[in-house]
Amino acid sequence: MASRDDALRALEDRDWSGAEVDTSPSRPAMVVQSIRLPEDLARWVEDEAARQGTNPSVVIRGLVERAARPAGRTDVVTVRRTELELALHQAVERAIEPAA
Structure with missing residues (x-):
């Protein structure tokens, strides 16, 4: 695994003079x-996240999104x-899973 110093050296070896800044938002801030x-x-919450194959924050x-949504x-x-x-x-x- 490369170290932080290796990564910084790799960045220094490139010519960034023609680079453009991408200011388009990729997603809303969280x-x-x-x-x-x-x-x-x-x-x-942890069990539900495991069942859904995701993490608790999702x-x-x-x-919260469902609770904040107006009825209808x-x-x-x-x-x-x-x-x-x-x-x-x-x-x-x-x-298709057999019943346990």
Whole structure:
């Protein structure tokens, strides 16, 4: 694995005089919120994240987004193709898994 110094040396060896700054936003800024949960809720969030194949922050963000959405709202939603494929794969896997 290269060290930080190796990475800095590699950057120094390049001619950056023709470089252009990309100022287009790639996604909205995210703000970190810290919450305290009782052990049973924290365990539920972790279990749900494992079931969905994601991490706890994605589960919590989804719950907050649903709670903040007005009733009856039918906005168009954009989903990354990889996220859609993962969700479909997980749904199919759960549907064909033998009952335990």
